[in-house]
Amino acid sequence: MDIKEKIGKHLKNLRTDKGLTQEKLSYESDVDKTYISEVENGKRNISVINLEKLIVTLGSSVKDFFNHKDFE
Template identity: 50%
Template structure:
């Protein structure tokens, strides 16, 4: 799985855990909803600046965002 897909899946997981819609996340992060949808689907390459905006909107740190098995360095998991 490529990094774009991993990050998109992670955003969707965290958003759903917070019971937020894409529209809610869009509002609180000041990022267009269609952009969020395309990131969640692994179609867009999100910048670290926008990952930070998403993390803030979700009420989590960047450390917590990346603290997930999806982001380990084991090349066999890609």
């Protein structure tokens, strides 16, 4: 997995753990739903501002988000 795919997988896990749909996450984060879908599918080279927006909307922090062996 490349970094885009790892981030997509972890974002999707975090979102589903919180019980949010992509639509709801899009609405709450003000990030486009199609963009979120592409990020989750590992297709998008997301920027740090959008990544932080999504992570914070999902109730986590950038530190906690990357605290996983996938990012070693």
